[in-house]
Amino acid sequence: MTQQAADLIGTESRLGAHNYKPLDVVLARGEGVYVWDVEGNRYLDCLSAYSAVNQGHCHPKILEAMVAQASKLTLTSRAFRNDQLAPFYEELAALTGSHKILPMNSGAEAVESAIKTVRKWGYEVRGVPENQAEIIVCSDNFHGRTISVVSFSTDPDARGGFGPFTPGFRTVPFGDAAAMEAAITPNTVAVLLEPIQGEAGVVIPPPGYLRRVRELCTERGIVMILDEIQTGLGRTGKLLAEEHEGVEADVTLIGKALSGGFYPVSAVLSNSEVLGVLKPGQHGSTFGGNPLACAVARAAMRVLVEEGMIDNAAAQGAYFLEQLAGIRSNLVREVRGRGLMLAVELHPEAGGARRYCEQLRARGILAKDTHDHTIRIAPPLVITREQVDWALERFDAVLTGAQA
Numbered sequence: 001m002t003q004q005a006a007d008l009i010g011t012e013s014r015l016g017a018h019n020y021k022p023l024d025v026v027l028a029r030g031e032g033v034y035v036w037d038v039e040g041n042r043y044l045d046c047l048s049a050y051s052a053v054n055q056g057h058c059h060p061k062i063l064e065a066m067v068a069q070a071s072k073l074t075l076t077s078r079a080f081r082n083d084q085l086a087p088f089y090e091e092l093a094a095l096t097g098s099h100k101i102l103p104m105n106s107g108a109e110a111v112e113s114a115i116k117t118v119r120k121w122g123y124e125v126r127g128v129p130e131n132q133a134e135i136i137v138c139s140d141n142f143h144g145r146t147i148s149v150v151s152f153s154t155d156p157d158a159r160g161g162f163g164p165f166t167p168g169f170r171t172v173p174f175g176d177a178a179a180m181e182a183a184i185t186p187n188t189v190a191v192l193l194e195p196i197q198g199e200a201g202v203v204i205p206p207p208g209y210l211r212r213v214r215e216l217c218t219e220r221g222i223v224m225i226l227d228e229i230q231t232g233l234g235r236t237g238k239l240l241a242e243e244h245e246g247v248e249a250d251v252t253l254i255g256k257a258l259s260g261g262f263y264p265v266s267a268v269l270s271n272s273e274v275l276g277v278l279k280p281g282q283h284g285s286t287f288g289g290n291p292l293a294c295a296v297a298r299a300a301m302r303v304l305v306e307e308g309m310i311d312n313a314a315a316q317g318a319y320f321l322e323q324l325a326g327i328r329s330n331l332v333r334e335v336r337g338r339g340l341m342l343a344v345e346l347h348p349e350a351g352g353a354r355r356y357c358e359q360l361r362a363r364g365i366l367a368k369d370t371h372d373h374t375i376r377i378a379p380p381l382v383i384t385r386e387q388v389d390w391a392l393e394r395f396d397a398v399l400t401g402a403q404a
């Protein structure tokens with residue numbers, strides 16, 4: 001490690017809160033699937049900033065839109081209107097088939113906004129007694145880091161020491177539709193879940209699960225909220241992961257890749273009834289729907305579609321999965337994934353995924369361990385077959401213990 005990298009890490013460690021434990025690689029530049037550290041070493045990015053950089057690092061068309069908008073107008077607040085918000089709404093509605101949109105910034109804010117909104121919908125439209133609304137969530141969920149969101153986390157690290165928590169949530173096992181049905185009460189206003197649990201280690205529910213949840217929500221008149229902040233915008237080889245089961249949520253949350261990684265932009269998408277309960281003064285954000293965010297998001301959506309990234313995710317993802325599954329290694333317990341949302345789960349005896357991420361890093365691949373034993377693989381959706389093959393050679397070497 002150079003002195004420059006060591007100094008930067010030292011300063012971070014001295015002045016920053018230690019709420020992350022990053023690999024000790026200090027990145028300075030990115031382009032497409034690659035990032036470079038301060039020493040000039042190139043890496044293939046297999047995390048994509050937790051799927052925020054689906055379009056690849058520093059996509060030139062998104063950059064162009066950002067620079068052009070930044071030199072015209074960046075922020076007006078919603079006290080005034082701006083000329084980017086309406087086209088952003090139109091293009092996002094056309095892309096996703098939504099009727100109403102609430103623009104926010106981070107993913108957690110989109111989740112918070114959905115929780116607030118469905119509660120209000122429950123009281124005003126469903127007639128649930130005041131302060132009694134319940135939302136059903138799934139164990140091992142990840143929806144962000146705010147107090148209300150960690151109130152229904154089942155991860156001790158996410159919750160520990162942060163109480164008192166927000167009430168009004170019931171937890172059922174992910175993938176178990178019968179348990180969800182049993183948890184519904186007259187006060188249930190919504191279910192909130194990820195179509196594939198990302199942070200839990202790319203956990204794919206059994207076939208038919210989302211369809212059954214959809215049926216239950218329709219039968220019982222409750223709102224189905226899908227958090228597609230990580231799975232959405234092409235990551236799984238479809239625009240939204242719900243499409244794999246042919247279902248449509250009532251409320252869909254997107255974020256991350258909505259800006260291609262340039263800027264925090266998230267959105268709550270819904271039918272008119274649910275978001276229709278919000279009236280002036282009841283919800284908002286200084287930066288939500290600002291012209292810079294809207295211009296960036298418009299370009300990010302456009303390149304995703306125009307450059308065929310969603311189909312590429314399906315094709316390269318299927319190939320990557322098949323080839324990973326073919327690696328003969330006694331370290332590997334399971335390989336799973338959909339599109340370019342992939343994971344290699346190691347046996348506990350392998351000694352933890354982090355050491356393999358360190359070895360991958362030494363071979364030019366940045367990947368992230370999750371939940372101790374799983375290596376998550378989620379490269380930008382612009383990855384080519386040759387780049388997948390290059391990555392596979394390195395995964396093979398690390399997983400089989402061979403020398404590069």
Ligand SMILES: Cc1ncc(COP(=O)(O)O)c(C=O)c1O
Binds near residue numbers: 106143199228
């Ligand atoms: C499914 C899901 N929901 C919500 C979030 C929170 O998003 P943010 O970190 O932008 O608040 C994440 C982030 O990883 C996520 O994966």
